[in-house]
Amino acid sequence: MPHRRLATALLFCSLAVWAASGPHPLLRRPAVNRTHIVFSYAGDLWSVPRSGGDAVRLTAGAGVETDPYFSPDGTWIAFTGEYDGNTDIYLMTAGGGIPRRLTYHPAPDIAQGWTRDGRRVLFRSGRASHTRSNHLFTIAREGGFPEQVPLPMAEEGSYSPDGARLAYMPLARAFETWKRYRGGRMSVIWLAKLADSSIERIPQANSNDFNPMWVDHRIYFLSDRNGPVTLFVYDSRSKKVSRVLANDGLDIRSASLGPDAIVYERFGEIWLYELKSGQARQVDIRMAADLAEVRARWVNTAAHIRQAGLSPSGARAVFEARGDIYTAPAEKGEVRNLTNTSGAAERSPAWSPDGQWIAYFSDEAGEYELHVRAQSGLGEVRKFHLGEPSFYEHIEWSPDAKKIAYTDKSLRYWYIDLERKQPVEVDRDLYQPPDGLPAPKWSPDSRWL
Template identity: 25%
Template sequence: MSYSGYYRFPTINRKHLVFVCEDDLWSYNLEDSSLSRLTSNYGAVSTPRLSPDGKHIAFVGTEDGDMEIYVMPALGGPAKRLTYLGSTLKVAGWKNNNEILFSSNHGMPFPRMFDIHSVNIKGDFPKCLAFGMGNDIAFGQKSVILGKNTADPARWKRYRGGTAGEIWIDKNGACDFKKLINLKGNLACPISINNKVYFLSDHDGVGNIYSCSESGKGLKQHTHHKNYYARNASSDGESIVYHSGADIWIYDVTSSSSQKIEIDFRSPMIQKSRKYASVQNYLEDYALDKQNSMISYTSRGKFFTMGNWDGPVFQLGDSHGVRYRLPRFFKNDEKVLVFSDQGGEERAEIHHFDGSKRVKVLEKLKIGRPYEVKISPKEDKALIHNHKHELLLLDLSKEKLTKIDRSEYSPIGGFDWSPDGKYIAYDCSLNRRSSAIKIHELKTSKSHIVTNPVLH
């Protein structure tokens, strides 16, 4: 019986394959099918790349919290941290056997903007290469190929917006970059082999490997995946490895053929094992009743009530398959208003505090996705702030929903009831730059601005 894992970020050097699974690096020999674990880190690793001579692996590690570049022997051993940038980055390849190329947003004004950097395996301070913004880089005999916005296309399938991936090329190494090819798709992972540029693109609907000349002509499709995108391709100049779904595939440039690499993954799979999770470590939301004698809370999407000093813990709602949010006591603390995703969309439900009575579902109310809920101190009414920037009043007795206001330009920053339950104070934007506090009177159903507008 064979076992399999979820394999990502493959890199190859001749018959030596390295990939990520279970957030660690694994080594696989294509000749004898031997498999070994290279790391057992506390933090996740990603984007490994084997050096041209196959002696080292550069990868991104998170052992100290931030993403940083590490290097280790290809056959296993201690890893050495090379960067201390505290930024988002990924390994883009090797310039030579001693110099690692990586992309990073270090020093950039916006998180989405990346530059290409290099760092040697001794750990000297990284250098920013003067190629302009880019996420990936490849070198031909004379050419420099730059990937701009070339993140993983599978993260946003068939995206066609202004930040879709593009590939630019400087044919003669003179820093004169021009767009390689115009395709209505999201491009990624440029690779130079035999004066051709190989890359990933989803312009035909699903991400696959394509190639063209350095002049952008002779477009050719090499793989034909239909269900899962080809992702995170890399090459040693002879073969291209990538993952599609949970599997690693290898494309042989000479024979123009691709095949799935069958790996017998003998891991204890600790991350899939049953574990006992501490509820307090996964506490999501909680609220006290009016007497401060009971608490309702959600943990890991499950919904509970319990006494603060004694008594049992009640799990309310379905035990599995439904996520609950924002539980709030009302009706003399006998009932709890909560929101669930049962049926695919957020809906309001009313539960008895100990689950002894039938659940009431408020199905016809268009609440949207609630961000915050507050119960009236005097009546069975709830204020709801949702993803549409709306402030809604829910009458729990009449099951009636009323829109009080909508913050046109930004989310409502805060809201609350007056102690007598007759008024509602809330923050509301007036334009793109300023907001003010408004007071809503329930008796007249009118809102009034009570402060001077202030800049955001």
Template identity: 35%
Template sequence: MSGTWGVWRRGAGGKLTLPLLLLLPLFAASPGSARADEAALHGYLRYPDLYGDRVVFSSSGDLWTAPLAGGTAVRMTTHEGEERFAAFSPDGRWIAFSGEYYGNEDVFVIPAEGGEPRQLTFHGDADQVVGWDDRGRVLFRSRNRDMPPRSWALYAVDIEGGYPEKLPYLRASRIAFEPGGGRVALLVYDLDFHTWNRYRGGNAEQIWVGDPSVPEFERPLDFPGNQSFPMWNEDGRIFFVCDSLGRENLWSMLPDGSGLVRHTTFDEDDVRWPKLRDGRIIFQLGMDLATWDIASGEVRELDIRVPSDLHVARTKFIDPKPYLKSWTLSPDGRRLLAAARGEVFTLPVKAPGLIRQWTFSSGSREKVPVFLPGGGLLLLSDASGEDQLMRLDAPGGKPEMVESDPQPGWKYGFEVSPDGKSAVYADYSQRLFLVDLATGGRVEIDKGEWEFYQYAWSPDSRWLAYVRYEAVDRTALYLYDREAGTSRRICDPRFSTHSPAWDPQGRYLYCVTERNFNAYQDYDRALFLYDHRGTLALIRLAKDTPSPFLARGDAPEENTLPEAPWLAKDLKKKGSKKKKQDDENGEEEVTVRVDFEGILE
């Protein structure tokens, strides 16, 4: 099926609507459409569990069941809210899950063969199912039922209802019980919904093992890497997920931490949301489900089809305002350039006019577009599968790759120099790059320990001001000289400095510096805090540039301090004359001069 397209239209009250027409497969069309339909039927499968020859999982926000051998799944729930974290009861008769039937996320149970869900919890906080105990109670976690607040705690609730009982652990997010014993394996913190691996901070996931009747707990493993989703097997080994070598894979150990073994070696997708039952571990792998057999070590991906109605992918009209991610003005200020839902548009700022769509690519996302001084647009597109700098010369045209050797990975957006010759961007690898827009060549400006996300060009396009993390909690301001290819710090390293902005005449570099340490007491937590540390500041770039603050000071003698030129008595007259000349002859060319010697003083 070929795609059609539309434009924004300004209706009554100035509202904008955008007909977003997606490429959809035709059920009775070409073989290509049949293949697309077959791919769509596999869905996005998450939060699995298994019992016997059946599996339960979430897809499209609903619960589904399917044969463990594969095949067509059956939808169990249809509510517009999300149902997730399904878990079979020990006898396989019930499925507990967290649902949003009444807006909040509460615990429900439903017969394993389907039927009407029964609500078990009614608290205002989110209640997330983590499993069952040997008494047939549903276990769930919640963060704000008891003290300390905003910390996970575990609770148990009977399937017949009643008030939930808090388990005897101050903080805990997951639990695994020792088969035939009294010990448990606990997880205090969790990063279940993390977007990166190899986190090493104070909230890293660590497994604790101990006997709650003593009570005494120890951390059996002490090596870099997150350990999550503890699962205690009948043979006495504790299986878990670990990312110490990069990707999250299945590992196991004895309760004292000895006998550490890595069992899977996935290098493209992480092992997510595992559950252990009867010698098999089921987990999410990419967009699909897989099982790992403990005895044989075999990994088997499940071929499950999800016959969903794909209501999210249907053709529909969408109000674009909630999806606007970036916008900028044209050089003459007459048109606005905006990106929404992966497409790029220009629209008039004041005068009546057309709203033009520049890109028509349902299969890719175009974002953060900017006008190029010489005409056309520069934007990021993932048409190749990776974010790449692309140039687009006309509405509906074919975007052209800018870099001769494209850098893979996610990018933080870019800034184009005023002369249109260069662009700068940062990427996921904590590097800052300069790209020549004519040749496509790329130069690495800097590499840090954290992402670069603030950079600004000088009016003459020679200098780039950017912010670099010098420590976890401290930033520094640097200047990069495009002609010399060198960078220098231009701020006091003791204080965080950020948010650079150039004076249009190139005399000053404005910034925010954090050096206001006025402590006040937070009586709720008995702490002294330093809030609102930032203050606006400017850096005089040339030695002979007068300070704009001197004319406001108290001079010991008349005319002993240089007066800021824009505060002169004839400012209005001179300024009006200069403005008239600029209007007639064009803007005066700006040259930025930087004297690094003494710039910190």
């Protein structure tokens, strides 16, 4: 019953994501026309003048709206939306308005751009695939039945000025969270003649090339061939690739072509690259909205309990739920929130053998550390630095409650003496077992691991 009371209790929780008025909101997937930039933020589409300023929200659907693309004349926006529960292509005017649904297939349809005449929207979908690959399709601005682009598989694309060729990626971007991937699934860009599906390859340099954007005889694209992802250009006449933007910092995540500029996203910031001048500048964007996910609110944790453990006496149990650590009585008593933090994730709680302490991992300091506090929730928290940053698991107390063993994501076993406060690496595995690295176990005398 106490467990049920904990599961159904409404716990006050303040989510620590960047507030709408914060200094660095996460702005994504920008597109640009002659006067405005449209981007995705907090699952909605927003618009702001190219000069910057206060952003205006264009959508407020229950699902996610993203991947905006201006029509060539800048009057329409095609985007990916989830208004009706499925992922489909929607259309609205550049200034906002009621979105009109264009696709209705159960498979996800992802917006990719427009044909050069502005009459059809380009999107990718797995609706006609019997493998994991996708195809590109176009659909009329008025709706109707989509037409498949005559390529055996394709992910992202950009039409040549005459519409006769397409710069496209035959393979999906490989492991976006795995930087500098250099395996068999490195993404490449090909130039296809749509009349006969023949291709020309943009020279690759053991790199991931993606996000093609065709301007006259040049194809701009993103690549990690020199390190961090930045903007490159391929000249179809000289057949040479050159770097457009120097980048010694964080990756450029996405880019989109406008009539005279390329807008791109880098670490949540929006930048504008002018094609004529070759200069890039950050667009100063101010966000203000009543974002429900940012507000402090009561949350039912019934579906969010992840780990549990019993006290040595069995009188209470400890739980991890929504980034906080709780204890609850087996029969009578109160539920205690031991951490009650906003903006920090606490996890993997473990009760000490003497029943006095509870240990858990916390990222309160920015990287995960070991925290140990009294099971009553009173007194100061003892905090232990665990060495190099990592993701840790498997807290195991020694029987004498003086040491704690644990593992990390690099397949290493560690222990820390709570008095000496110095982490010690015990061993390292070469391969991860199918069920993950097994938890360490102490000998009864606490001398062996």
